[in-house]
Amino acid sequence: MNDLNVLSETFTKIKDYLASNEDNNIPVVKFNQPSDLSKLIDFSIAQKGVSEHEFLELMDSYLEHSVRTGNKQFLNQLYSGFNFPAFIGEVLTVLANTSMYTYEVAPVASMIETEMIRLMNSYAGYSNGDGIFVSGGSNANLVAMFSARNKIYPNGRFSGYDNNLKLKAFINEHAHYSIETAANVIGIGAKNVVKVKADENGCIIPAELEKAIKDSVANGETPFFVVATCATTLLGAYDPIDEMADICEKYGLWLHADGSFGGSVILSNQHRSLMNGIERTDSFAWNPHKLMNIPLICSVLLMKKKGSLQFNLTDINTDYIFHDIDNIEDLGKKSIQCGRRVDAVKLWFAWKYFGIQGYENRIDNLFEMAILAEEKVNQHPKLELLSPRQSFAICFRYIPAYTTDLNAFNLAVREHLRKSGKSIVNYGYIGDKLTIRLITANGELSKTDINRFFENFLTEALQIEESLKKSHVI
Numbered sequence: 001m002n003d004l005n006v007l008s009e010t011f012t013k014i015k016d017y018l019a020s021n022e023d024n025n026i027p028v029v030k031f032n033q034p035s036d037l038s039k040l041i042d043f044s045i046a047q048k049g050v051s052e053h054e055f056l057e058l059m060d061s062y063l064e065h066s067v068r069t070g071n072k073q074f075l076n077q078l079y080s081g082f083n084f085p086a087f088i089g090e091v092l093t094v095l096a097n098t099s100m101y102t103y104e105v106a107p108v109a110s111m112i113e114t115e116m117i118r119l120m121n122s123y124a125g126y127s128n129g130d131g132i133f134v135s136g137g138s139n140a141n142l143v144a145m146f147s148a149r150n151k152i153y154p155n156g157r158f159s160g161y162d163n164n165l166k167l168k169a170f171i172n173e174h175a176h177y178s179i180e181t182a183a184n185v186i187g188i189g190a191k192n193v194v195k196v197k198a199d200e201n202g203c204i205i206p207a208e209l210e211k212a213i214k215d216s217v218a219n220g221e222t223p224f225f226v227v228a229t230c231a232t233t234l235l236g237a238y239d240p241i242d243e244m245a246d247i248c249e250k251y252g253l254w255l256h257a258d259g260s261f262g263g264s265v266i267l268s269n270q271h272r273s274l275m276n277g278i279e280r281t282d283s284f285a286w287n288p289h290k291l292m293n294i295p296l297i298c299s300v301l302l303m304k305k306k307g308s309l310q311f312n313l314t315d316i317n318t319d320y321i322f323h324d325i326d327n328i329e330d331l332g333k334k335s336i337q338c339g340r341r342v343d344a345v346k347l348w349f350a351w352k353y354f355g356i357q358g359y360e361n362r363i364d365n366l367f368e369m370a371i372l373a374e375e376k377v378n379q380h381p382k383l384e385l386l387s388p389r390q391s392f393a394i395c396f397r398y399i400p401a402y403t404t405d406l407n408a409f410n411l412a413v414r415e416h417l418r419k420s421g422k423s424i425v426n427y428g429y430i431g432d433k434l435t436i437r438l439i440t441a442n443g444e445l446s447k448t449d450i451n452r453f454f455e456n457f458l459t460e461a462l463q464i465e466e467s468l469k470k471s472h473v474i
């Protein structure tokens with residue numbers, strides 16, 4: 001194989017791929033069932049390697065059958081979009097391939113990660129803060145809960161968890177499932193995560209939180225960890241951090257902000273009030289791979305107090321790796337990982353490129369697009385908003401003119417749309433109602449993209465409605 005030739009072909013393929021992301025005739029996905037996909041691509045590894053020609057064909061196949069998350073009709077997940085400077089940062093990261101544990105092997109990346117943590121802490125108002133890039137929001141939540149456990153029970157780091165402590169954590173009933181997984185992983189047990197009632201907007205009710213904490217104390221348990229979700233995964237609701245901080249201060253509890261989805265709102269002067277009180281939290285999970293459109297994974301756990309990350313580890317003076325020779329504290333001493341991906345560099349390139357103002361504009365644009373989508377729902381006689389919009393998630397459904405099973409109907413519309421490749425949007429349940437969930441996560445979305453989505457959605461819905469009418473199912 002001629003590497004230079006493959007490199008030059010790769011460059012052309014990347015250019016073509018990016019151009020086609022803007023082409024409305026190219027579907028977001030060429031949908032195939034798994035059994036069909038395995039006929040289209042040979043996934044097995046053979047004794048003999050492939051030829052240059054076959055290698056190039058495999059590249060085409062991979063791109064052709066993958067979901068185009070950079071296409072503006074990809075409105076399905078909490079991440080989306082293509083971020084050019086971050087892409088360049090990612091390519092350079094892979095090119096220089098190193099691990100984040102020591103300055104010795106990652107001098108520039110260590111300085112970049114340190115600067116990113118400093119900048120992000122300044123947004124959080126953590127004046128003596130610390131932080132680390134982790135392998136995702138779920139991992140950030142895990143390390144936050146682990147840190148809170150080690151604070152209340154330092155001995156647990158050496159002797160293991162003592163069940164008699166009866167530690168309890170408290171979350172919004174709509175919080176992300178990773179908090180329960182974290183409780184499971186650190187030995188507390190998922191059933192010791194108390195789900196606190198939320199109001200009609202999906203925000204935790206502070207009075208209910210305090211009541212749950214009091215009940216727990218009265219039962220002889222030990223409340224230790226409270227999560228303010230910013231924003232919730234389905235409804236995009238922001239918990240009232242300030243009021244929760246009052247309660248946590250009163251009972252001496254660790255308050256963690258799970259901003260895995262919506263933490264980037266802090267970049268916007270206009271909208272950061274949704275996270276008022278963030279400086280009073282003890283830790284903050286912030287995922288630039290969501291609303292900042294950095295390629296996955298790019299996720300940060302910020303800590304209010306310096307030293308709390310190092311405190312989690314029991315033996316960091318490992319002389320075969322941390323030599324302490326470069327007049328700098330190696331970042332590996334703060335991480336529960338040893339080898340760690342370089343995820344800060346792509347963020348740094350993107351932030352350098354867009355600047356502080358550029359990123360603020362991108363977040364403001366996400367809000368504008370969400371407001372527009374909400375208006376489109378409210379203006380259409382057959383669309384129903386299932387929950388008032390809180391931020392970047394619009395939850396709605398289509399009501400056909402005939403009585404039918406609305407959940408089945410809306411699921412059918414979503415599935416037809418997905419398989420057509422015209423637009424991809426997700427769904428979930430609010431109570432027993434299936435809701436379509438549209439997310440405005442791509443900072444480059446425009447009015448045309450939102451309009452196109454609703455055209456696609458309504459065309460599909462009308463077609464299904466008509467065909468059901470003809471076949472007398474409704």
Ligand SMILES: Cc1ncc(COP(=O)(O)O)c(C=O)c1O
Pocket residue numbers: 078135136137138139141175176178229230231232233258259260261287299
């Ligand atoms: C509120 C919330 N927390 C945590 C997570 C997990 O983040 P990640 O997917 O980066 O693990 C998500 C993901 O959607 C989320 O919405």
